[in-house]
Amino acid sequence: MDPIIVITGGSRGIGAATACLAAERGYAVCVNYHRNRQAADAVVETIRQQGGKGVAIAADIAIESDVIKLFKAVDNQLGPITALVNNAGILEQQMRVENLDAARLNRVFAANVTGSFLCAREAVKRMSTKHGGSGGAIVNVSSVAARLGAPGEYVDYAASKAAIDAMTIGLAKEVAEEKIRVNAVRPGFIYTDIHADGGEPNRVDRVKEFLPMKRGGQPREVAQAILWLLSSEASYTTGTFIEVAGGR
Numbered sequence: 001m002d003p004i005i006v007i008t009g010g011s012r013g014i015g016a017a018t019a020c021l022a023a024e025r026g027y028a029v030c031v032n033y034h035r036n037r038q039a040a041d042a043v044v045e046t047i048r049q050q051g052g053k054g055v056a057i058a059a060d061i062a063i064e065s066d067v068i069k070l071f072k073a074v075d076n077q078l079g080p081i082t083a084l085v086n087n088a089g090i091l092e093q094q095m096r097v098e099n100l101d102a103a104r105l106n107r108v109f110a111a112n113v114t115g116s117f118l119c120a121r122e123a124v125k126r127m128s129t130k131h132g133g134s135g136g137a138i139v140n141v142s143s144v145a146a147r148l149g150a151p152g153e154y155v156d157y158a159a160s161k162a163a164i165d166a167m168t169i170g171l172a173k174e175v176a177e178e179k180i181r182v183n184a185v186r187p188g189f190i191y192t193d194i195h196a197d198g199g200e201p202n203r204v205d206r207v208k209e210f211l212p213m214k215r216g217g218q219p220r221e222v223a224q225a226i227l228w229l230l231s232s233e234a235s236y237t238t239g240t241f242i243e244v245a246g247g248r
């Protein structure tokens with residue numbers, strides 16, 4: 001049986017690229033999406049046209065009951081998972097600290113941190129040898145912002161990604177003996193629509209001349225690092241980070 005993977009926020013950007021690459025590498029893929037069913041279906045269609053197996057399943061990962069339903073649907077439609085990519089995340093409009101309110105902070109942390117924790121919990125329940133599973137791997141999508149802080153623009157986002165980094169280290173140690181590895185990638189500036197959500201659609205092009213490699217990254221370049229961390233080639237790698245940021 002093909003190994004089974006859940007990719008949150010898989011309908012576009014880094015998530016979609018990871019879904020397609022995972023299918024190419026032989027995974028049966030759950031493409032989780034939040035609102036855009038059409039985009040998720042298009043990713044699944046691409047996977048199927050390439051001879052792979054994929055299903056699109058809706059869930060707002062910030063909502064606990066949605067996450068529980070998502071993983072049950074994967075159990076029923078695909079089978080027991082051995083891999084999770086906590087990719088879903090949000091970037092809200094650029095804002096200095098004076099204007100941040102609790103509602104915004106709660107939204108950012110709910111999607112970026114709580115959602116990843118809840119999905120990791122459901123994955124561990126299924127993959128841990130302690131619970132009868134056969135082990136597996138989790139990759140969290142963090143950001144270089146976790147160590148740079150994104151001053152003046154997205155400090156809330158950076159803080160949420162730093163929480164993901166701490167969660168990566170802690171969970172990795174917590175479940176290491178149960179045959180589950182937990183790692184993270186920290187993308188730099190990648191060409192996706194998240195920058196439009198953050199209020200600056202052309203952000204990557206604006207900053208690229210300041211980057212060591214003088215270019216932004218492509219979603220597939222992040223996906224390649226994610227798939228390596230999931231693979232048996234990374235069998236002794238846990239609790240750590242790969243920066244996919246062109247040397248930033």
Ligand code: NAD
Binds near residue numbers: 008032033086141197
């Ligand atoms: P994107 O906006 O294209 O993708 C994010 C996906 O997450 C979207 O499909 C969105 O619908 C989904 N999502 C958001 N909230 C959700 C929720 N509550 N439930 C389910 N799905 C939800 O952007 P992207 O750049 O592909 O982002 C993927 C990940 O990469 C994010 O975690 C982001 O923070 C991270 N990242 C991106 C960059 C970059 O430059 N693009 C840099 C560093 C980190």
